[in-house]
Amino acid sequence: MPKTIREINEKIKRGEAVVVTAEEIIDIAEEKGVKKAAQEVDVVTTATFGPMCSSGAYLNIGHSKPRIKLGGGRAYLNDVPVYTGFAAVDILIGANALPDDDPRNKIHPGEFSYGGGHVIEDLVAGKDLKLTATAYGTDCYPRKKLETWINIKDLNETVLFNPRNAYQNYNVAVNLSDRVIYTYMGILKPELSNANYCSAGQLSPLLNDPYYKTIGIGTRIFLGGGVGYVAWQGTQHNPTAPRTPNGVPRTGAGTLAVMGDLKKMSPEYLKGTTMTGYGTTLTVGIGIPIPILDEEILTYTTVKDEDIYAQVIDYSQAYPEFKPGSLGEVSYRELKSGRILVQGKEVPTGSLSSYARAKEIADILKNWIKRDKFLLTEPVQSLPSADSGLTFKPLKERPLE
Amino acid sequence: MQKKKVVLTFPYKLINQPITYHLVKDYDLKVNILRARINPREEGRLMIEISGKEQSLEKGMNYLKELGVETQSLAQDIRWLDEKCTHCTVCIPICPTEAIILDRNQMIVSFDKDKCIGCGLCVPACPYKAVEILF
Numbered sequence: 001m002p003k004t005i006r007e008i009n010e011k012i013k014r015g016e017a018v019v020v021t022a023e024e025i026i027d028i029a030e031e032k033g034v035k036k037a038a039q040e041v042d043v044v045t046t047a048t049f050g051p052m053c054s055s056g057a058y059l060n061i062g063h064s065k066p067r068i069k070l071g072g073g074r075a076y077l078n079d080v081p082v083y084t085g086f087a088a089v090d091i092l093i094g095a096n097a098l099p100d101d102d103p104r105n106k107i108h109p110g111e112f113s114y115g116g117g118h119v120i121e122d123l124v125a126g127k128d129l130k131l132t133a134t135a136y137g138t139d140c141y142p143r144k145k146l147e148t149w150i151n152i153k154d155l156n157e158t159v160l161f162n163p164r165n166a167y168q169n170y171n172v173a174v175n176l177s178d179r180v181i182y183t184y185m186g187i188l189k190p191e192l193s194n195a196n197y198c199s200a201g202q203l204s205p206l207l208n209d210p211y212y213k214t215i216g217i218g219t220r221i222f223l224g225g226g227v228g229y230v231a232w233q234g235t236q237h238n239p240t241a242p243r244t245p246n247g248v249p250r251t252g253a254g255t256l257a258v259m260g261d262l263k264k265m266s267p268e269y270l271k272g273t274t275m276t277g278y279g280t281t282l283t284v285g286i287g288i289p290i291p292i293l294d295e296e297i298l299t300y301t302t303v304k305d306e307d308i309y310a311q312v313i314d315y316s317q318a319y320p321e322f323k324p325g326s327l328g329e330v331s332y333r334e335l336k337s338g339r340i341l342v343q344g345k346e347v348p349t350g351s352l353s354s355y356a357r358a359k360e361i362a363d364i365l366k367n368w369i370k371r372d373k374f375l376l377t378e379p380v381q382s383l384p385s386a387d388s389g390l391t392f393k394p395l396k397e398r399p400l401e
Numbered sequence: 402m403q404k405k406k407v408v409l410t411f412p413y414k415l416i417n418q419p420i421t422y423h424l425v426k427d428y429d430l431k432v433n434i435l436r437a438r439i440n441p442r443e444e445g446r447l448m449i450e451i452s453g454k455e456q457s458l459e460k461g462m463n464y465l466k467e468l469g470v471e472t473q474s475l476a477q478d479i480r481w482l483d484e485k486c487t488h489c490t491v492c493i494p495i496c497p498t499e500a501i502i503l504d505r506n507q508m509i510v511s512f513d514k515d516k517c518i519g520c521g522l523c524v525p526a527c528p529y530k531a532v533e534i535l536f
Contacts, residue, residue, distance in 0.1 A: 049487065051528065113530070186491045187526045194494035271487065276525040283487065283528070338493070338505065348494035352528070355508040356488040 002294040008042045009375045017042040019289075019369045021362035022203045022301055029302040038298035043369055043376065046208045046301075047222070047287040047361035048200040050353030051273050053184065054164035054235060055282040056094040057120050057262050060156035061131065063089055068143035073135035077119050077150075084133075088141060092161075093119050095282035108277075109182040115280025118272030120160075123152050124224070125267035158262040160224055160270070164234035166286050168206030168254035169241075169310060172197045172330060172349075174342060177316035182277020186352055188315055195312065195340055195347045200358040201305045201332035205288040206254045208301045210247040211386060212239070214290050216379025221258065222287030222365045225269040227374075228260025230288075233383045238392035247300065250309045250329065254383065258286065269361070285357060287365035291376050305332035312342050322394070404452035406435070406475035406518070407462075411445035415468060421447070428461035429453055435518050448475060448519050475519055478535050481512035485531035495526045 011017040018041050020028060025044050029037040069088040076082065079099045083092040097116035104111040123129060128149040137144045152158055173185035174195045181188050186196045201207065209215050219230040234255025241253035269285030292298050311326035313319055330340045335349050368374035384390040411420070416439060424430045430453040439445035451458065465472055488510045493503050500516035501523060503509070512532075521534045 050489070109525075111525075186528075187495065189495075196491060271529060273528045274530065275528060336505065336508075338503070350489075350491040350494045352489055352491050354487045354489040359508075 003042070003292065005291050005293070005376050005378045008291050011042055012369055012373055012375055015370070015373075017369060019043045019045060019366045021359070021366060022046045022208050022290075023359065023362070025298075025301050026202065026304055029298065034295050034299055034302070038292055038295040041292050041298065044208065044290045044292060044298075044301040045287060045362045045365040045369070046203055046205040046290060047285070047358040047365065048166055048204050048353060049269070049285040049357035049361060050198055050200070050283060051184075051275070051281045052162060052165045052167075052284045053096055053281045055120075055160070055162040055284055056092055056116065057123065057158065057160050058086070058090060058092045059123075059158045059262075061089045061091065061150055062154070062156055064143060064146055064148075066143050067141045068133065068135050068146050069138060069141035070133050070135060070146075073133055075131065075133035077129045077131055078114070078122065079130070079132075080114070080116055080119050093123075095120065096279055098279060110277050112274050112276065112279050115272070117280045117282035120262075120282055121267050121270055121272035123158070124262055124265050124270050126152055152263055159259055160228065160262045160265060161231075161257075161259045162234075162284065163257050164236060164255045165258050165284055166205050166234070166256045166288075167199070167252055168204070168210070169249045169308065170198045170252050171313045172310045172335065172340070173315045173319075174312055174327065174347065175316045176314045181316050182275070183315050184275050184278050184281070185315060186350065187276060192342055192345050192347050195335075195342065195349045196352055197310060197332075197335045197349060198352040199308075199310070199332065200353050200355055201308055201336070202303055203355065203358045203362055205286065206256070207248060207303060207308055209290055209297070210243070210249065210300055210303075212254060212383040213297060213300075214293065214379070215256070215288055216382045218377050218380040219288065220375070220377045221289075222285070222361055222368065223258055223260040223265065224262070224284060225266030226260055226262075226264035228258050228286075229377075230256050230379070231259045232257040236392045237384065237390065239384055239386050239388055240391050243386070244307070244309065246303070246307060248303060248308050251311050256383075285361050287361040289365060289369060289374075289376055305336060308332045310335070312340070402452060403455045403458050404450065405458070406448070406450045408473045408475055408478050409447040409449065409465065410471040410473070411439075411447070412469055413444055415470065416441065416445055418468075420465070420468070420470065421449075423464065424451065424461050428457045428464065430457055430461050435520070448478070450518070475517070479514065479517050479519055480533040480535070481514075482531045482533065485529045486510055487529055487531075489528065491528065492523045492526050492532070495522050497522065
């Protein structure tokens with residue numbers, strides 16, 4: 001008999017819910033069979049911890065005396081530009097923002113040791129940040145300049161808002177050229193000397209719910225060490241990506257836009273990140289609980305690394321020039337073994353996504369549910385799935401003349 | 402046969418002296434230069450792997466000390482900041498001597514100081530600046 005989220009929540013309130021991680025469910029289902037496992041297990045926790053470039057935070061700093069209108073002006077936090085297109089004292093920090101003219105970025109390949117992602121980490125860590133701003137001055141907001149230290153504890157709303165997180169699968173990056181390249185997938189040594197991947201594989205949220213049957217708008221999640229929610233599909237959400245017979249995408253597919261109260265988060269799960277020669281970003285820790293409503297949903301959570309495939313893409317030419325096609329497909333079991341075969345060559349692998357940290361988050365979320373009565377939510381709206389026909393389109397460039 | 406990695410700091414007045422030559426010829430030591438920075442009018446720094454009989458090593462190190470060359474074990478110059486490491490594993494294929502080890506059961510990364518030659522390739526590769534090389 002299928003369960004409902006309400007029933008599962010009642011069990012959670014009574015302290016009786018059976019909660020396991022997406023790694024543990026694999027052996028449980030193998031031992032007991034899918035039917036029994038689906039009856040006995042109430043929630044499977046999934047997680048991921050990796051660099052997620054489309055991340056940011058918006059904050060309201062409160063009004064100064066006399067008032068200033070940052071909207072339409074220019075503002076910086078620790079010399080990193082923040083977006084001032086929203087009202088008088090609402091500012092938006094993006095993970096990839098970089099200081100104007102940073103001398104450390106002028107010598108190839110560029111250090112990029114401090115940017116928006118690091119500002120967000122410093123903010124959530126409770127450090128003082130330097131705010132410098134100029135504005136054009138109006139009758140009601142006469143002030144033209146503001147220089148002050150700010151601290152998260154004194155701010156009004158401080159919201160982590162990430163337009164694209166938790167990618168459902170991703171590429172494996174290699175370099176076919178004869179010189180080192182510096183990319184968002186890390187430093188890639190020439191002539192297929194290393195291969196970098198970025199996914200938590202069998203622990204990854206959307207890979208455990210490939211058709212988004214339980215994860216949707218309003219799903220309550222672990223985000224950055226605190227509680228967050230799925231706000232929308234993420235940008236580049238591509239549910240129509242090619243999939244294996246058991247529904248697992250073979251390439252980057254779904255994504256999530258997530259948000260939560262930054263004041264309750266932790267710098268341990270929101271880390272400023274440097275990709276040498278590329279830029280800065282934010283590494284985000286996310287954990288998503290999957291309610292086991294029926295056997296079908298349980299079956300999806302038993303996905304193993306050996307059942308999940310990724311495409312090997314050349315980042316020296318094919319990727320930058322937007323040329324389609326891949327050099328081959330490899331499973332996450334092969335990737336995690338440390339060596340994959342590409343064009344007949346054995347290539348050592350590295351991951352940008354921390355499996356160890358993902359495991360930790362899945363365990364923490366398990367404890368939140370079992371011990372702290374973290375309740376699951378029913379999505380208020382489903383994410384577009386494979387039957388929606390939604391595809392991630394390239395830019396249709398139209399010259400101005 | 403004993404082997405160790407040291408960082409030598411030469412004061413300005415010793416820049417013109419062929420110290421490595423003396424270590425090899427007078428003390429019968431094998432010297433492998435891993436990294437060198439000699440600036441005229443400033444001090445020089447040499448990161449070397451030095452090997453030989455225990456007694457010869459001792460005598461060689463004393464010779465350096467008497468000359469006024471500062472010696473420091475390499476392990477102190479490469480710092481692994483465990484609290485910053487997220488165990489992502491992107492450094493694993495970068496290290497040429499497997500001084501960075503991955504336990505594939507737990508997917509936990511650790512650092513073997515003795516295998517490190519101080520090449521520094523891991524430093525720009527780490528997205529969280531968990532490795533520092535002070536040279």
